[in-house]
Amino acid sequence: MGSFTDNKTVQSDINEVLNEYGINWQEFKGKTWAITGATGLIGRLLVATLVAANKEYKLDMKVAAFVRNESKANAMFDEFIRDKEESGLEIVVQDITEPVSGDVPQADYIIHTASVTASKQMVEQPVETILTAIEGTKNVLEYAARKATTKVVYLSSMEVYGSVEGKTESVKEEDLGYIEVLNVRSGYPEGKRLCECLCASYAKEKGVHVKIVRLSATFGAGIDDNENRVFAQFARSTLKGEDIVLHTTGEKANCYCYTTDAIAGIIAVLLSGEDAQAYNICNMDTFCSIKEMAEVFASETKYGKTGVVIDIPEDVSKLGYAPASVLKLNSEKAMSLGWTPKVDMKEMSRRLMESLE
Numbered sequence: 468m469g470s471f472t473d474n475k476t477v478q479s480d481i482n483e484v485l486n487e488y489g490i491n492w493q494e495f496k497g498k499t500w501a502i503t504g505a506t507g508l509i510g511r512l513l514v515a516t517l518v519a520a521n522k523e524y525k526l527d528m529k530v531a532a533f534v535r536n537e538s539k540a541n542a543m544f545d546e547f548i549r550d551k552e553e554s555g556l557e558i559v560v561q562d563i564t565e566p567v568s569g570d571v572p573q574a575d576y577i578i579h580t581a582s583v584t585a586s587k588q589m590v591e592q593p594v595e596t597i598l599t600a601i602e603g604t605k606n607v608l609e610y611a612a613r614k615a616t617t618k619v620v621y622l623s624s625m626e627v628y629g630s631v632e633g634k635t636e637s638v639k640e641e642d643l644g645y646i647e648v649l650n651v652r653s654g655y656p657e658g659k660r661l662c663e664c665l666c667a668s669y670a671k672e673k674g675v676h677v678k679i680v681r682l683s684a685t686f687g688a689g690i691d692d693n694e695n696r697v698f699a700q701f702a703r704s705t706l707k708g709e710d711i712v713l714h715t716t717g718e719k720a721n722c723y724c725y726t727t728d729a730i731a732g733i734i735a736v737l738l739s740g741e742d743a744q745a746y747n748i749c750n751m752d753t754f755c756s757i758k759e760m761a762e763v764f765a766s767e768t769k770y771g772k773t774g775v776v777i778d779i780p781e782d783v784s785k786l787g788y789a790p791a792s793v794l795k796l797n798s799e800k801a802m803s804l805g806w807t808p809k810v811d812m813k814e815m816s817r818r819l820m821e822s823l824e
Contacts, residue, residue, distance in 0.1 A: 471543060472515050476688035476822035480727045481512070481519050488731035489805065492524045494738065501574035503563050503607060504581030505532035506539050509622065509682075512689055512726050513578055513733070518547050518554045530554070531574060533561045533581065563603035567610040576737060577619045579607045583655065585695070593651040600658030601665070608669040608677065619677040620737045621666050623745065625721065626656035627681060630792050637797040640681070640745045663745060670743035678740035680733055683749030683796055687726030687815065688822030697757060701764040702820045708771025712778050717758025720793045722749035725810035725818070732798075735806035746801040750808035753815070754795050764816045 471477055484490070500517055504510040510532075517530045534540040537560050547554040559571055563581045581603050583589060583596045604621060611617045631644035646653050646660075669675040686698040704711045724732075732748035740746055755763070758775060765773040798808070810818070 471511060471689045472546065474688060474822050476818055477512075477515070480688055480818070481516050483727050483809075484516050484730050485520055485523060487809070488727075488734075490731065490734055491738075492520050492526060495520070495528055495576070496524075496526045497528065498526075498575040499529040499531065499572055501531045501533060501559075501571075501577045501610075503533040503561075503577070503579045503603070505534050506536060506543055507580055507582075507584065508687075508690055508694075508726065509685065509729060509733075510578075510580040511543060512687075512730055513580070514544065514547075514556065516730055518556055521555050522553055528555050529572065530556050531559045531572065532556060533559045533563060535560070535562055563606055564599055566606050571610070573614045574611075574617060575614075577607060577611055577617060578622070578733060578737070579604065579619065580622045582622070586652075589655045590652050593654040597654040597658045600655075600662050604662040604665055608665065608673075608675055611675050611677065612669065612673045615674065617676065618737055619666075619675060620733055620740075621662060621677060621679050622733070623659045623663055623679050623681045624656065625681055625683045625747070625749070625794060625796060627659045627663065628794055628796075629656060631794060636795060638747075638794055639797045640747060640800060667743040676742050678736050678742060679745040680736050680801075681745055681747050681796075682729060683722045683724045683747070685724045685726060685729045686819060687729075688818050689726065690819070690822075698760070698816075698819065701761050702816070702823055705764045705767055705770050705773050706820055706823060708773060710774045710776045711761045711765055712776050713758060713761060714778065714780055715757065716777060716779070717756055717761065717775075718793075720754065720756040720759075720795070722751055722794070722796045722798075723753040723755075723760070723812060723815065724749045724808065725815045728808035728810055732801055732806050732808070735804045736801060739804040740801075746804075747796045747798045748801055749796045749798045750810065751796070751798055752808075753812045755812060760812065760816075763812050764820070766813075767816065767820060770820070
């Protein structure tokens with residue numbers, strides 16, 4: 468893909484984060500950031516937002532984008548690289564499962580987003596999924612420990628909750644449920660759980676200022692051309708005027724989060740969250756089933772008449788879907804830091820499809 472910031476919806480989203488969430492950008496004047504997983508959806512939008520803030524508010528920040536695929540990063544961030552003096556961007560080629568080189572500048576703020584995210588990969592490469600999580604997080608925390616004042620946010624997942632029996636109305640940070648540890652798909656949520664414990668352990672033993680963000684399912688403008696998660700499939704089907712096809716009954720229900728809300732929430736936790744604490748980041752008003760979300764996309768009739776069809780394959784387990792569950796996250800703890808999500812499901816779907824047109 469080329470420079471994703473050419474997309475008008477992405478540009479509008481970045482401006483929204485800069486100007487409409489009450490972030491005190493002067494707090495970051497002269498600081499250095501490190502973003503791992505910088506070519507992923509959240510990573511790339513964080514990088515683009517920081518670069519935009521740098522230019523708009525004359526912050527003289529440095530932004531180190533940690534990537535494995537240098538050619539992909541060069542294409543994605545081409546305009547920032549060409550204008551390096553103003554953008555402050557540096558591409559750091561770093562396999563996060565390896566220790567961070569001592570040559571890498573020490574960061575004041577680290578957002579660790581690098582992770583396996585494709586469900587199919589989680590079931591086909593469960594060992595790599597687990598080790599990427601654990602070794603990557605250890606290396607980030609060791610990197611952070613080099614400077615006593617460095618602040619870190621670890622991006623965890625709503626999947627750490629597992630199956631929360633009898634607690635479907637308001638799941639708070641302490642309400643962890645059951646995960647079947649012998650199911651290889653569980654490597655992702657169990658790995659996230661262990662990484663959270665690792666964060667708390669580094670905070671206790673080595674004084675690392677690390678906070679944990681448990682993101683709900685998150686999507687928005689700027690997704691990869693090859694993104695295959697359900698929201699992308701729903702958007703593309705609707706844009707073509709084709710029926711949305713579900714490969715499950717669509718009963719799984721979650722809260723969701725638009726990318727601008729997620730980025731603003733991450734920054735709020737970074738600045739105001741407590742060390743070794745977890746914070747749910749989601750829009751509680753978006754709670755719906757997969758089927759209901761599909762119907763929201765299908766309701767955008769300006770693209771043609773679209774329906775929702777259920778067609779379950781014989782061996783759906785090969786697709787790597789997370790177990791069906793009902794998980795209504797409570798984000799009041801994060802909201803107590805002054806963060807408020809703004810984008811509802813209908814607007815989320817509209818912006819995503821607008822960005823793909």
